[in-house]
Structures are given as structure tokens and as C-alpha cells.
Amino acid sequence: MSPAQGRSRAGAGPGPGPGRGGRPGRGGRPGRPGHDLESILRTAVRLFTERGYDATSMEDLSRALGITKSAIYHHVSSKEELLRLATGRALDGLFSAAAAVEALPGRAIDRLERLVRDSVAVLVAELPFVTLLLRVHGNTAAEREALARRRAFDQFTASLVKQAVADGDLRPDIDPVMTAKLLFGMVSSAAEWYRPERGGGSGPGGGGSGPGGGALAEAICKLAFEGLRT
Amino acid sequence: MSPAQGRSRAGAGPGPGPGRGGRPGRGGRPGRPGHDLESILRTAVRLFTERGYDATSMEDLSRALGITKSAIYHHVSSKEELLRLATGRALDGLFSAAAAVEALPGRAIDRLERLVRDSVAVLVAELPFVTLLLRVHGNTAAEREALARRRAFDQFTASLVKQAVADGDLRPDIDPVMTAKLLFGMVSSAAEWYRPERGGGSGPGGGGSGPGGGALAEAICKLAFEGLRT
DNA sequence: ATGATGACCGTCCGTTCGGTCAGTAATCAA
DNA sequence: TTGATTACTGACCGAACGGACGGTCATCAT
Numbered sequence: 001m002s003p004a005q006g007r008s009r010a011g012a013g014p015g016p017g018p019g020r021g022g023r024p025g026r027g028g029r030p031g032r033p034g035h036d037l038e039s040i041l042r043t044a045v046r047l048f049t050e051r052g053y054d055a056t057s058m059e060d061l062s063r064a065l066g067i068t069k070s071a072i073y074h075h076v077s078s079k080e081e082l083l084r085l086a087t088g089r090a091l092d093g094l095f096s097a098a099a100a101v102e103a104l105p106g107r108a109i110d111r112l113e114r115l116v117r118d119s120v121a122v123l124v125a126e127l128p129f130v131t132l133l134l135r136v137h138g139n140t141a142a143e144r145e146a147l148a149r150r151r152a153f154d155q156f157t158a159s160l161v162k163q164a165v166a167d168g169d170l171r172p173d174i175d176p177v178m179t180a181k182l183l184f185g186m187v188s189s190a191a192e193w194y195r196p197e198r199g200g201g202s203g204p205g206g207g208g209s210g211p212g213g214g215a216l217a218e219a220i221c222k223l224a225f226e227g228l229r230t
Numbered sequence: 231m232s233p234a235q236g237r238s239r240a241g242a243g244p245g246p247g248p249g250r251g252g253r254p255g256r257g258g259r260p261g262r263p264g265h266d267l268e269s270i271l272r273t274a275v276r277l278f279t280e281r282g283y284d285a286t287s288m289e290d291l292s293r294a295l296g297i298t299k300s301a302i303y304h305h306v307s308s309k310e311e312l313l314r315l316a317t318g319r320a321l322d323g324l325f326s327a328a329a330a331v332e333a334l335p336g337r338a339i340d341r342l343e344r345l346v347r348d349s350v351a352v353l354v355a356e357l358p359f360v361t362l363l364l365r366v367h368g369n370t371a372a373e374r375e376a377l378a379r380r381r382a383f384d385q386f387t388a389s390l391v392k393q394a395v396a397d398g399d400l401r402p403d404i405d406p407v408m409t410a411k412l413l414f415g416m417v418s419s420a421a422e423w424y425r426p427e428r429g430g431g432s433g434p435g436g437g438g439s440g441p442g443g444g445a446l447a448e449a450i451c452k453l454a455f456e457g458l459r460t
Numbered sequence: 461a462t463g464a465t466g467a468c469c470g471t472c473c474g475t476t477c478g479g480t481c482a483g484t485a486a487t488c489a490a
Numbered sequence: 491t492t493g494a495t496t497a498c499t500g501a502c503c504g505a506a507c508g509g510a511c512g513g514t515c516a517t518c519a520t
Contacts (some may be wrong), residue, residue: 030518034467051369054284058508070510071468079508109459135365139285149334170458172297174449182453186412193411223412226459228400229339262486262497288478300480301498308477 037075038083039163045080045128049135053083057163080142087136087146093122095149098156108163113225114155118215119187124196124213129189131191137149157184246318253417267305267315274312275358279365283313310372313450317366317376320359323352328386338393339400343386347447349417354443355425361421387414416450 032085047056056102058079062069076082101111123130135151136143158180164170170179194216249455273294276287288309292299306312327348353360363380366373376440388410394400400409 007339030314030465036467050280050367052284052367054282055369056339059506067467068469069508070470073269073509074467117380137282139281166304169460171456171460173450174452174458175445176448179453179458181419182416182450183458185422186415189411189415206510212498215405216408219408222401222404223409223454223457225457225459227455228404229433229455230399230401230408262495264486264497266496287476289476297497299478300500302495305477323517 005108034107034177035071035075038067041082041085044126045086045132048083048086049128049131053132053135055140057228078213080140080171083136084142084145085131087133087142088120090126091146091149091153093126093130094119094153096123098153101160102156107169108167108223110158112157112160112164113221115160116183116187116221116224118218119184119213120190120220123187123191124194124216127191127194127196134188134191154180154184181219183224186224190216190220257321265297265301265305270295270305271312271315272300272358273318275362278316279358279361282364283362300368300444301434310370313362313366313370314372314375316359317363317372320356320363321376321379321383323356323360324349324383326406327352328383331390332386337399338390338397339455342387342390345390346413346417346451346454348451349414350420350447351442353417353421354424357424357426359423364418364421381458384410384414413450413454416454418445420450 040061044056044061047061047064050056051060058072059071062072065072075083097115101115101118104111104114133146134147137142138147158177161170161176161180161183164177165172170176194213196213270291271328274286274291277291280286281290288299288302289457293304294295295302306315319335328345330346331345336339336345363376366376368374368377388407391406391410391413395402395406400406
């Protein structure tokens with residue numbers, strides 16, 4: 001409330017860096033310590049997914065970071081750029097997985113399964129960014145750009161499905177485009193409920209045991225390729 | 231732009247009712263003709279799903295309806311109530327499907343498949359409402375209420391999966407909760423891409439032939455229960 | 461000591477937001 | 491013609507929005 005509050009916090013405290021739970025810890029960089037673009041981006045993505053992009057004001061973000069609103073604009077040119085950076089990171093991961101799969105030998109069905117597993121790995125590794133990406137619906141220019149890249153990814157997976165059907169490895173009585181959408185619909189839905197294990201053994205209700213959500217990928221592949229029925 | 235625009239549009243025109251593409255057509259009701267709650271709700275849901283709930287202003291909605299912002303508040307008490315009505319309609323459909331399935335005889339796996347098919351039917355029949363429901367993430371009180379009902383539905387499906395596993399009809403090597411989430415993750419994802427056929431035969435890229443997205447439900451059940459592999 | 465660097469503050473702006481209110485306009489039944 | 495019913499207008503309010511601005515402050519290499 002008082003105008004001196006922010007200043008007094010900045011000047012007080014025994015340690016040099018800001019207290020809080022934030023992670024502005026950087027390694028011996030010049031200049032005044034504090035947040036950098038990365039720490040701001042991660043907090044922004046967290047808030048965007050928690051409360052929605054539009055519902056999150058820059059002042060909300062500033063409060064969460066423990067700095068003022070104007071300080072954010074020292075690191076980023078606009079609110080939309082935060083969204084662009086976040087979706088870009090998720091898409092980069094997905095596309096690098098697609099590129100790796102594309103350069104792979106073997107049957108299409110095996111490469112498709114590999115793409116599913118790698119996509120799950122990206123989902124788990126970059127969960128906040130992927131979650132945000134999957135909630136984007138094309139309101140702003142940045143969102144439309146992200147949607148276009150997502151469509152390109154979908155088309156790649158669809159072409160893989162078509163190849164596998166042509167190889168006689170996948171059932172031909174489902175439209176390949178629909179197959180691809182349902183397959184990655186499962187993967188995408190996991191962004192809304194999968195949470196990495198934080199501690200002990202494989203407890204109930206969780207998701208993936210092993211590193212990087214291996215159980216999640218395993219479940220999706222079993223369900224999709226072999227079917228649920230015994 | 232000009233302040234007289236709204237008035238001139240309302241006063242002009244040959245017909246008594248509002249022109250536009252809106253559907254205020256009602257059947258011989260008393261009072262001044264125009265929009266009723268239903269027509270406003272449908273337009274609101276359309277805009278909410280197109281541009282997002284938070285990104286859609288009440289003035290956006292009023293423009294789309296061809297009336298003023300304050301006229302909306304004659305039909306509805308708040309913006310949030312529109313959201314409550316919309317999600318409520320979708321959930322009512324889903325829960326009536328669940329209730330019908332619950333009172334059904336037969337093996338759990340068959341009732342589960344029936345629930346999937348009926349859920350797809352609800353999805354298709356109330357596509358705008360269900361789509362909006364699935365995008366809700368718990369920011370407001372109305373959204374949290376919708377989320378709670380969604381969780382109850384998920385728990386019902388999970389219990390059905392557990393029964394089917396106990397019956398020996400579903401593979402036991404996937405956690406039942408995860409199975410349920412993946413299964414309905416496919417159904418939910420369809421809300422983002424399924425569009426009912428508007429015209430001729432089963433063209434490519436579309437979704438469901440037959441009435442009510444039968445092909446969609448068929449594809450999901452084949453994929454989930456029998457698997458994609460030949 | 462000094463200057464470059466990077467992080468940050470406080471204040472203000474034009475605009476838009478959800479919502480209110482008193483009054484008006486069109487339709488039906490009596 | 492009157493009155494009940496329903497739909498609607500236009501002016502307005504307080505608050506919050508994204509963003510811009512000039513100035514300040516701590517830290518580094520020199």
C-alpha cells in the first residue's frame with residue numbers, strides 16, 4: 001500500500017538476491033541481480049495456465065514475481081510476446097521430435113509409435129509450455145501462428161498414419177486423419193491431468209512411473225495399438 | 231460508428247423483428263418481439279468458444295446480437311450466468327447419459343462402450359455447449375462448480391473401467407483411472423475438431439457419417455477396444 | 461574511483477471492462 | 491383503449507486493463 005514498500009523490500013534483507021520462492025538465482029552475471037527473461041517466462045506460463053491468458057493481468061504477473069508491472073517490460077516487449085515465447089518452446093520440442101522420427105528407418109507404424117512416445121516425452125519435459133500451447137485458440141496473431149504450426153504437426157502425424165495403413169499395419173476401416181486426431185487427442189488430454197511423480201514408489205491415481213512419464217506413453221501405445229480388450 | 235446506427239437499424243427494415251442472421255423467431259409469444267434467453271445464450275456460447283470467455287466482452291456479445299449491452303442484462307443477471315447456463319446444459323446431457331447407462335443390465339465393458347457412444351452423441355448434439363464446458367478451468371465460481379460435476383462424471387467412468395477390469399474383460403496392465411482418462415480424452419478432443427457433415431456423402435477429412443456422429447463413436451470404440459493394429 | 465550494464469520503481473495515459481438506471485417501444489389480451 | 495408483458499435504449503459509473511515514461515539502484519570489469 002505505502003509507496004515505500006517496494007523500495008524498502010529491495011533495500012532490506014541480509015542476502016543479495018530477492019527472497020521469495022522465485023528462482024532468480026543466476027551465476028555470476030553482471031548487473032543488478034534479480035529476474036531474467038527465463039524466470040519471468042516460467043512464472044508467466046504458470047499463471048497463464050492457472051488462470052488463463054486473458055484473465056491474467058500484467059499486474060497479477062508482477063505481483064507473483066515480486067516486482068512492479070513496469071519492470072516486466074524491461075525484459076519483454078508485450079504480454080503477447082510472453083505467449084509467443086511459451087508456445088514457441090513447446091512447438092520447438094514437438095517439431096524436433098517429428099524431425100528425429102522423420103529421419104528414422106523402419107516401418108511407418110514403428111515410427112508412428114516412436115513419435116507418440118517422443119511427444120509424450122516432450123509433453124512431460126515441457127509440461128507447462130505444452131499445456132499452454134494446447135489451450136491456445138487463435139485470438140491473437142501469436143496464437144494463430146502457434147495454431148498454424150500445430151496444424152503442420154498434425155498433418156505430419158496424419159501422413160505417418162496413412163503410410164502405416166498403406167503398409168497394411170494399421171486397420172483401414174478408420175479414416176487416417178481421424179485416427180491421427182484421436183491418437184494425439186489422448187496425448188494432448190494428458191496435459192490436463194498428468195502430473196509427474198514427486199516422491200516415492202508408484203502410488204495410485206498418479207500417472208507415470210519411471211523417468212519422463214514412461215508409464216503414460218506405455219499406456220497410450222498399448223491402448224491405441226493393441227486395444228483395451230483382453 | 232455513428233450514434234444513430236443502432237437506432238436506425240432497429241427502426242428501419244420492412245419486417246418487424248430484427249433482421250440479421252440471428253434467430254429471434256419465436257412462436258406467437260406475447261410482448262415485443264426480439265431475442266429471448268435462448269437466442270442470447272446460443273450466441274454467447276458461440277462467441278465464448280470462438281474468442282474465449284474472458285476475451286469476449288459483453289459489448290462484443292451485444293454487437294453480435296444487434297442490440298445494446300444493457301439489453302442483455304434484461305435477460306441475464308451477469309456474464310457469469312451465461313457461462314453457468316451453458317456448462318449446465320452440457321453437464322445435464324452427460325449426466326443423463328451416465329444415469330441411463332447406470333440403470334443398464336449387462337457386463338461393465340458393454341456399459342462402458344455404451345457410455346462412450348452416448349457421450350459422443352451428447353457431444354455432437356450439444357457441441358457448442360460441450361466444447362465450452364471442456365475449456366473451463368476453474369477461475370470463477372461457476373467454472374469451479376462445472377469442474378466439480380465433471381470430476382464426478384470422470385469418477386463414474388473410472389468405476390466402470392474398474393468393474394470391467396475386475397470382470398476380466400479389460401486389460402489389467404493399465405491403471406484404470408488412466409484408462410478412463412485416456413478414453414474420454416479422445417472423446418473430449420473431438421470437440422475441438424469434429425464438425426457435423428453439412429451436405430453430401432462421406433467426404434474426406436470430415437468426421438462422422440450417419441446421424442449424430444456415428445462414425446466418430448465407431449472409430450473411438452474400435453480404436454480403444456480392439457486397437458489400431460491389424 | 462568510474463562507467464557500463466541490467467534490473468527496477470512510481471506515475472501516468474487512453475481505453476475498455478462489467479454493470480446500473482430511468483425511461484421508451486412494440487406486442488397481445490381484454 | 492387500456493393495461494399487462496416483454497424487449498430495448500442511451501447515458502453513465504467505478505474499476506481495471508496494457509503499456510509508456512523518466513529516473514534510480516546495485517553489481518560488474520576496468
